[in-house]
Amino acid sequence: MGMQWEGKSFIDNLPKIYGVYTGGFLAFFALMAILEQMGVGADMIGILFVGFTIVIYAFIGVLSRTMAVDAYYVAGRSVPPVFNGMATAADWMSGASFVAMAGGIFMAGHGYMAFIVGWTGGYILVATLMAPYLRKFGCYTVPDFVGTRYGGKLARFCAIVVLIVASFTYVTAQITATGTIAARALQIPFEAGVWFGLAGILVCSMLGGMRAVTWTQVAQYIVLIVAYLIPIFWMSIAQGFGPFPQLAYGGAVERIMELEPVIGVGTKAVEAVPGLGVLTTLHATPKEGAIAAWQFVTLVACMMIGTASLPHILMRYFTTPSVRDARTSVAWSLFFIFLLYFSAPALATFSKLQMIDPTLPTAIIGKSIDEVMALNWIQKWGAIGLLAVKDGNADGILQINEFFLNPDIIVLATPEMAGLPYVISGLVAAGGMAAAMSTADGLLLAMANALSHDLYYKIIDPKAETKKRLLTARILLVVIGAAGALVASMKLTGILGAVAWAFCFAMSGLFFPLVLGVWWKRANRPGAIAGMVGGLGVGWWYLLAVRNPKEWYGLAEPWLGLNDLRFGIVGIVASLVCMVVVTLLTAAPDEETQRMVDEVRIPRGDTIIGAKA
């Protein structure tokens, strides 16, 4: 079947296509609910949810296969801003956002909110400093910009290195997440889940490159946002907070703050359960003092600047039809991301209130241990080690410091705590899978494209023909994916740690070379190389040093309380200093480069790379 993937009729039909798709997904959800009522088991429903959605993505991926360079690298530059916004939102929101965020807020209170602020506000930097100019440039990849703006193979190579370090760190976390969810929903071992997840990811990207990833990401966004919001709306209505809990949960926060001293939040646990913790942090009360405030703003800064430096996000804005569309598309991206992020604290709040408020039927704190242990969801999640009950003071009553949990169960188990049918849990599993797969796809594509376009075509073999280039791109995709899965199956770091590191690596190496490439005409090649090498090198050294204070790296105490989640602050300062000093010590870029920068700054006219070729 020949299918039209670009051009006016396809673009005009997009709202209809995805409207039908959304309706179909909701119908599937209804069908599952009916099957559950008819007595189909919970396991089967989980398998059907995850299996059905992956088949749909694979179908889109296969249909949108291509052999054209423009379609493979930048989706033919024909993605309308609203749809690119949805795709970016899926690209952006990882398994960590979907599964771990509400749980993090639940456990760590205000300190964790730095992720919410940091992972949204970064888009202001993307829109004002980068996206429109990179789109005008007309590059295929982020290193393509660096290589053309500064000239020379070495600058391009440095950008490839930073991209690979940051994206590979990130992708292992995503493949781990797909493995965890697949393992749980399909009831297979974790290692098998990892390879199964990878197969799903590759089917979406291998045949159609950016074009296929774009249209599967839109589909994945719809699944993940529906899966995140339906349980929240449902729970809110069930608890009498009305249909828009995001606007009405102030009262619930107030009630939690009243209850906290009564039930004794903050008392340490008597016993310890490995991998699990008890709630000891206040819900909405920030820690006092300048150090806590400093910790908050430095984490916000790392997440924001990292956002604006991550190549898999920046390259999404290469796919819009115009510079103006790239700009509006950033606004739409943030809007779609906002829908999930402003709901996460509401979910954390409701979930906590229903556990601790003695006037609610769902409360467990203050109940007798026997009564709590008889609950279905306590038994189920207890059996796989995600929660535990230990009667520390042996009074037979469950206290807040006797309830141990893994934060991830806030999203995964809240529907069951609230007594919602299992079909909701199946939906949540499909949503988490969509979130992790879409991010992994974007990251793998960013890496494979940089290696095939920048390293292979631009540096090693500039005469390679199209067919060979695209074949290389696909082989690299499989190889990098397999490497990621191999590392993921070794379970090296927690999901959140690896995600924060990726942001810090990206900001250390790429932020200033990209921004100053547009905003400072004087910036030159030696400066950019110094900025990338210096930033990545110093950032990496600092990460190793704070992680291993006893080793030879020469750092006994972290500077200013900057721990391993915040090493990007050190890296980016080094990057700025190196880039400015070296630039000023060497000659200004030539006339042609300066004219190129002038052209980048106005939307009108041909793309820079298109005009050069």
Added chain:
Amino acid sequence: MTQLTQEQRALHWQRTRTLMIVHLTIWFIFSYVVHWFAVELNAIKFFGWPLGYYMSAQGSLVVFVVQLFMFSKQQHAIDVEFGVAEEE
């Protein structure tokens, strides 16, 4: 397409830069300044929320979203004024 003079280019870029600085100033306030004073703001109640918490859960986010749609409009207006917007 008429050629831009150097002065027009410089003026267009100056206006673009001013717009960027205005938006980054607002961004700085709602990303850092507001949250630096979270403890103090929490003393104020906002529809039941302590204000410091509210700003991190929703307030800053709403500002960012509105800001980006406005930025996109304003930058386009500058481009149209100088005749450097893309043809439709």
